[in-house]
Amino acid sequence: MTTKLLAGQDVEVDAEGFLVDPSQWNEEVARAMAKEEGIDTLTDKHMQVINFMRSEYMAKGTAPNIRSLGKTSGVSVKELYQLFPKGPAKLAAKLGGISKPHGCI
């Protein structure tokens, strides 16, 4: 675990750069993380997915995988990969300040 400065704010991150404490998250942190991941601007659509991930995580304690994300977020699998080419579920979880989805599917 290390401390990292993101959007002018000190946050705790794990070895892969995921926030350790989801309450340290805000949209500015998300934007700063997105830049590091090669996404220059977070569009409304990106934010829709990120916020959906967060609300699912808060409600259920785990992040949805790509399949349920495609079924329930209102954004199709195809579009999810256009928004987050480097793995939508993993990346949206990261940018949403929650831990990554666990599971094989």
Add this chain to the structure above:
Amino acid sequence: MSEPIEKVSIIISKGSLEGVYPGLIMANGARAEGIDANLFFTFFGMDAIHKQRWGNMKVATVGNPGLHIPTIIGIIPGMSAIATKMMSSKIKKLDFPTIPEFVEMIADTGAGIYACLASADLFGFTKDDLVDQVQGIITVGEFYEKAAGGPIIFT
């Protein structure tokens, strides 16, 4: 730290339910991690991308010691259907996708989906027999070109 994997090419050669799922899980899992993936269906694995067959894949009850039923039982007509039904209901309970849904989803992730030319010739399949997600019937040489730079996994 080792270099991360950037691309994988997975060959699916078996025509049973348990022969097809592992390759699909690996391809989908690769894409979920941001790794490029190609799927190459060959021999009986082609059933998983065949319009009339991809929804009817069965568990092999003969020559499958992992199933833990005696071969003599496995040959009884209907055994494969029973084993398939049992596994399918487990798959459904775990909320795993069916093979058609899985192949559709993997295509949507941007993975390459290809059929083997030699097998298509052998079975007399044309592009019209195969599902729309198949991007082409390609030669082994073309497969190696597409696989260049990443590991190849044979299942």
